[in-house]
Amino acid sequence: GENVEQHPSTLSVQEGDSAVIKCTYSDSASNYFPWYKQELGKGPQLIIDIRSNVGEKKDQRIAVTLNKTAKHFSLHITETQPEDSAVYFCAASIGNDMRFGAGTRLTVKP
Amino acid sequence: EAGVAQSPRYKIIEKRQSVAFWCNPISGHATLYWYQQILGQGPKLLIQFQNNGVVDDSQLPKDRFSAERLKGVDSTLKIQPAKLEDSAVYLCASGNNSPLHFGNGTRLTVT
Numbered sequence: 001g002e003n004v005e006q007h008p009s010t011l012s013v014q015e016g017d018s019a020v021i022k023c024t025y026s027d028s029a030s031n032y033f034p035w036y037k038q039e040l041g042k043g044p045q046l047i048i049d050i051r052s053n054v055g056e057k058k059d060q061r062i063a064v065t066l067n068k069t070a071k072h073f074s075l076h077i078t079e080t081q082p083e084d085s086a087v088y089f090c091a092a093s094i095g096n097d098m099r100f101g102a103g104t105r106l107t108v109k110p
Numbered sequence: 111e112a113g114v115a116q117s118p119r120y121k122i123i124e125k126r127q128s129v130a131f132w133c134n135p136i137s138g139h140a141t142l143y144w145y146q147q148i149l150g151q152g153p154k155l156l157i158q159f160q161n162n163g164v165v166d167d168s169q170l171p172k173d174r175f176s177a178e179r180l181k182g183v184d185s186t187l188k189i190q191p192a193k194l195e196d197s198a199v200y201l202c203a204s205g206n207n208s209p210l211h212f213g214n215g216t217r218l219t220v221t
Contacts, residue, residue, distance in 0.1 A: 004152075006152075018194050032208045034208065036212075041211050041214070042214050042215075043114070043201055043203075043214045043215050044153065044201070044212045045212070046209045046210070046211070047208055049208065050134075076203030088132070089152050089153070093208060096141050096158060096160070096165065096205070096207065096208075097153070097155075097158070097166065098155070098208075098210060100152035100153045100154075101148075101152050102150075102151055102152045103151065103152050107166070
């Protein structure tokens with residue numbers, strides 16, 4: 001089955017700096033790659049996603065890039081704010097079969 | 111639209127007791143998932159339903175865990191008997207293909 005690895009496990013940045021989280025996946029058939037943000041006591045919430053026919057997608061301060069050949073994808077957050085502090089999960093899916101990375105705890109220091 | 115509803119929010123039980131969790135997915139979502147999230151880890155799929163049929167339960171510990179979605183809407187997940195290592199957040203998610211929408215989960219503590 002699909003295996004998703006995520007790095008780093010923790011990331012601390014200064015407010016206003018950029019943050020980058022990277023994931024790799026094992027199954028070349030995976031075709032959908034969402035990113036979720038999870039705040040304390042809540043379920044994961046989708047923040048951005050990308051499909052395998054697209055190389056990059058941007059939504060305001062958040063962008064995701066996908067390299068299908070290398071089987072890795074990344075989340076980029078620019079101009080970070082304290083409210084961006086949370087745990088971020090990447091995932092890879094084939095159809096309805098979705099597997100998650102272990103998560104990155106992002107801390108944005110004011 | 112209303113989100114995925116889960117109850118209870120918290121549950122504390124002793125080992126060897128039984129417990130049940132309930133999930134009401136977003137209206138119209140055919141696919142429903144139960145995930146287990148151990149502290150500090152990503153969600154791990156336990157079972158996936160398509161309408162009222164099981165699509166994937168390969169990672170469900172069937173000796174103690176069971177789940178049903180009888181009418182293709184609500185779902186319950188049961189653990190009987192519970193072990194200490196079952197302490198986790200149990201997340202329910204629903205969707206029609208992608209993306210998945212998650213509930214806020216049930217935090218289970220087994221003592």
